[in-house]
Amino acid sequence: MNISTSKIKDILDEFGVGVYSECADLLRQILISSDQARSQLIHGILTNSHFNHNNQSQSLLALHQWLLHRTPEQLTEDIIVGVACSQDELGTSDYTQILLTTNNSTNEYLIPPLPNLLFMRDGFSIIDNHVFIWQMNKPTRINEPLLLHIIFQYHPHLSNCGLEIIEWQKNIDENDKEIPTIEGGDVAYLGDGILLIGCSERTNRTGIEALTRAGLFHQVIVIMIPPERCYMHLDTILSSVGKHAFTLHGPLAETMQIYTVENQYSHQKTCLKPKWISHGCNVRQTLRKLLNNPDLIFYDAKDEQTSIDEQRQCRHNVVVIDDCHVVTYAGSDADKGIVTCMTHNNMCRVGLIPFEGLLEGGGGVHCMTNAVRRRPK
Numbered sequence: 001m002n003i004s005t006s007k008i009k010d011i012l013d014e015f016g017v018g019v020y021s022e023c024a025d026l027l028r029q030i031l032i033s034s035d036q037a038r039s040q041l042i043h044g045i046l047t048n049s050h051f052n053h054n055n056q057s058q059s060l061l062a063l064h065q066w067l068l069h070r071t072p073e074q075l076t077e078d079i080i081v082g083v084a085c086s087q088d089e090l091g092t093s094d095y096t097q098i099l100l101t102t103n104n105s106t107n108e109y110l111i112p113p114l115p116n117l118l119f120m121r122d123g124f125s126i127i128d129n130h131v132f133i134w135q136m137n138k139p140t141r142i143n144e145p146l147l148l149h150i151i152f153q154y155h156p157h158l159s160n161c162g163l164e165i166i167e168w169q170k171n172i173d174e175n176d177k178e179i180p181t182i183e184g185g186d187v188a189y190l191g192d193g194i195l196l197i198g199c200s201e202r203t204n205r206t207g208i209e210a211l212t213r214a215g216l217f218h219q220v221i222v223i224m225i226p227p228e229r230c231y232m233h234l235d236t237i238l239s240s241v242g243k244h245a246f247t248l249h250g251p252l253a254e255t256m257q258i259y260t261v262e263n264q265y266s267h268q269k270t271c272l273k274p275k276w277i278s279h280g281c282n283v284r285q286t287l288r289k290l291l292n293n294p295d296l297i298f299y300d301a302k303d304e305q306t307s308i309d310e311q312r313q314c315r316h317n318v319v320v321i322d323d324c325h326v327v328t329y330a331g332s333d334a335d336k337g338i339v340t341c342m343t344h345n346n347m348c349r350v351g352l353i354p355f356e357g358l359l360e361g362g363g364g365v366h367c368m369t370n371a372v373r374r375r376p377k
Ligand SMILES: NC(=[NH2+])NCCC[C@H](N)C(=O)O
Pocket: 116, 119, 121, 122, 138, 184, 185, 186, 232, 233, 235, 236, 361, 362, 363, 364, 366, 367
């Protein structure tokens, strides 16, 4: 954990939230104690490898042999830090020679590093007692779900605490052409079977339909997000603040189309392609109506330019501990910023963490956290 992320842990501690140790520690312990987890990880690395995608079977075999000789500690590092195709990293063996000579020089890495693992929000969501491990849209993040799968499947506590992994991506239609992708930053579970999800650069319609067909939600509300890097996930423009409120980046509040997506069944009760029902483009009005809460509050900066500045600094990307405790980046405009809006009339207590060393990664506090278990209400 670096100094910047340990600040998030400190604030969560202060708000009484326990934090799991880092992914690397969890994975290392699992790989030390389970051979099965180890071979599953190796199998996954090979499946996701460019050698596999390009049908380079001799190289794939050599990579397999090389991985079989790695210790659990080395494997943990290999999947997180990545393995460059160099003698330095590969050492000397017959397999190394094959890998060095057959790898196309455009692929610097045999196993790509995972610099975005910091954004723990995106790889999975736990909703009630279900674990959804997402399918990333960005190829550089392809090994994150693999690693998370191993953790939820084999961790002594997480695999035995009543959580069930849902294979949501299997629910696709044979006519679907695109691979279903969903990233957790687009997913906001509002409780009571209501799912709010962004259809974005990263989360596609096929993914949303596959998730709807899992039949686990009674209402799926979709917000169409402009496909631009600065709005990469729903949580960069809108995050839930308990039952009473959301943060919302005002300049987009009346331009994003909202749908509800409903399952449809044939006479034989087979699940057909879900139906998309439009509710217009006014986010505030529509959410108040669909959530049956005319008093729903939307926190934002006081004017458009300040909202734009705050959005670029990921301050709408808040993590909520309970209805009145929220954490976001420090540095908000004291007069017109979103933090002033949230703390007005003591509506919320806002924990602030310095953004230096974190904002550069392109995400906020919500992106870097993910709840495994919630306090009973
Ligand atoms: N939930 C989020 N908004 N995550 C932000 C992820 C940022 C990361 N650099 C990416 O591009 O994937």
